[in-house]
Amino acid sequence: MHPTLDELLQTARVVTLPLARRFRGIDMREALLLEGPQGWTEFSPFVEYGDAEASAWLAASIDFGWSEPPAALRSSIRVNATLPAVSVAEVPDVLAGFPGCRTVKVKVAERGQTLSDDIARVAAARDAIGAVGRIRVDANGLWNVDEAERAIRALAEIDLEYVEQPCASIRELGELRSRIADLGVPIAADESVRKASDPLAVARAGAADILVIKAQPLGGVHAALRMAAEAGLPVVVSSALDTSVGLAMGAQLAAAIPDLDFDCGLGTAALLAADVTAAPLRPVAGSIDVRRVQVDPELLDRYSADDDRRDWWRARLERCWRLLG
Numbered sequence: 333m334h335p336t337l338d339e340l341l342q343t344a345r346v347v348t349l350p351l352a353r354r355f356r357g358i359d360m361r362e363a364l365l366l367e368g369p370q371g372w373t374e375f376s377p378f379v380e381y382g383d384a385e386a387s388a389w390l391a392a393s394i395d396f397g398w399s400e401p402p403a404a405l406r407s408s409i410r411v412n413a414t415l416p417a418v419s420v421a422e423v424p425d426v427l428a429g430f431p432g433c434r435t436v437k438v439k440v441a442e443r444g445q446t447l448s449d450d451i452a453r454v455a456a457a458r459d460a461i462g463a464v465g466r467i468r469v470d471a472n473g474l475w476n477v478d479e480a481e482r483a484i485r486a487l488a489e490i491d492l493e494y495v496e497q498p499c500a501s502i503r504e505l506g507e508l509r510s511r512i513a514d515l516g517v518p519i520a521a522d523e524s525v526r527k528a529s530d531p532l533a534v535a536r537a538g539a540a541d542i543l544v545i546k547a548q549p550l551g552g553v554h555a556a557l558r559m560a561a562e563a564g565l566p567v568v569v570s571s572a573l574d575t576s577v578g579l580a581m582g583a584q585l586a587a588a589i590p591d592l593d594f595d596c597g598l599g600t601a602a603l604l605a606a607d608v609t610a611a612p613l614r615p616v617a618g619s620i621d622v623r624r625v626q627v628d629p630e631l632l633d634r635y636s637a638d639d640d641r642r643d644w645w646r647a648r649l650e651r652c653w654r655l656l657g
């Protein structure tokens with residue numbers, strides 16, 4: 333079932349939520365929320381994305397609001413703590429937002445910082461989580477192959493579960509993968525999946541060991557499930573810094589993955605200073621529930637975007653809807 337544009341716009345609400353901490357260069361997260369027959373759903377491509385890329389996020393939003401969910405194989409999802417590129421002094425405070433999480437994903441390769449900053453942050457995360465905890469790092473493709481090899485050799489001493497998108501291109505990932513084969517640190521692809529015209533190319537090229545999959549950029553829960561099955565690699569379901577409504581979409585996807593061996597990047601409600609529901613999907617005892625969330629009208633009002641931003645999002649939704657055809 334495909335809703336009309338009027339149906340979409342009827343319930344659309346735009347919010348601007350403050351982040352508890354600066355993450356990927358932003359302090360505020362804008363999102364458009366709307367209600368379909370299945371419940372509340374979210375359309376929140378980052379503001380700098382063009383319409384072609386953003387239209388996959390709209391397909392996801394419609395899928396979650398209007399389609400029957402896939403069978404859930406679990407009722408809660410183990411999640412990782414997400415540690416932005418903060419100073420060592422801030423690490424305990426950030427991790428306190430992720431009670432019970434045994435895995436920490438540490439952001440590295442932040443512009444303006446050095447490898448020593450990354451090593452110090454990863455070491456602080458290791459101290460906080462203990463020897464049995466798992467640590468993964470995410471470079472968002474910002475290292476070249478030499479920088480990546482050097483950094484991973486240094487960080488591997490702190491014991492890494494995997495390194496996410498160390499370099500930008502599939503060719504670099506493939507080269508790096510053979511260079512660091514002796515270390516036994518797997519490579520996970522994120523941007524090479526969610527921002528690629530062909531999300532399976534990285535798997536086919538043998539350039540990654542693990543795929544990070546996000547429901548919104550991949551066109552929705554059903555599309556992401558099909559893609560994961562076709563890729564045949566282990567997956568980690570992650571968020572796009574969504575509100576709890578989008579996190580519920582991610583949880584629905586994670587619940588339907590047959591083999592889910594890695595903790596998922598779906599604990600990010602802890603990075604928001606406000607949410608759209610009175611019962612946010614924040615990590616509790618290291619997990620989030622698989623459930624839809626009820627949006628609170630009072631919170632929609634309190635965090636309502638100003639008129640300009642609301643009109644911008646509604647126009648964006650309309651353009652993306654037309655692109656979906």
Ligand SMILES: O=C(O)CCC(=O)C1=CC=C[C@@H](O)[C@@H]1C(=O)O
Pocket residue numbers: 356412413414437470472522570571572573596597598600
């Ligand atoms: O995977 C996680 O722990 C949380 C999600 C996360 O890190 C991200 C969400 C949204 C945008 C990205 O820059 C970032 C990522 O690169 O994985």
Ligand SMILES: [Mg+2]
Pocket residue numbers: 470472496497522523544
């Ligand atoms: Mg990533």
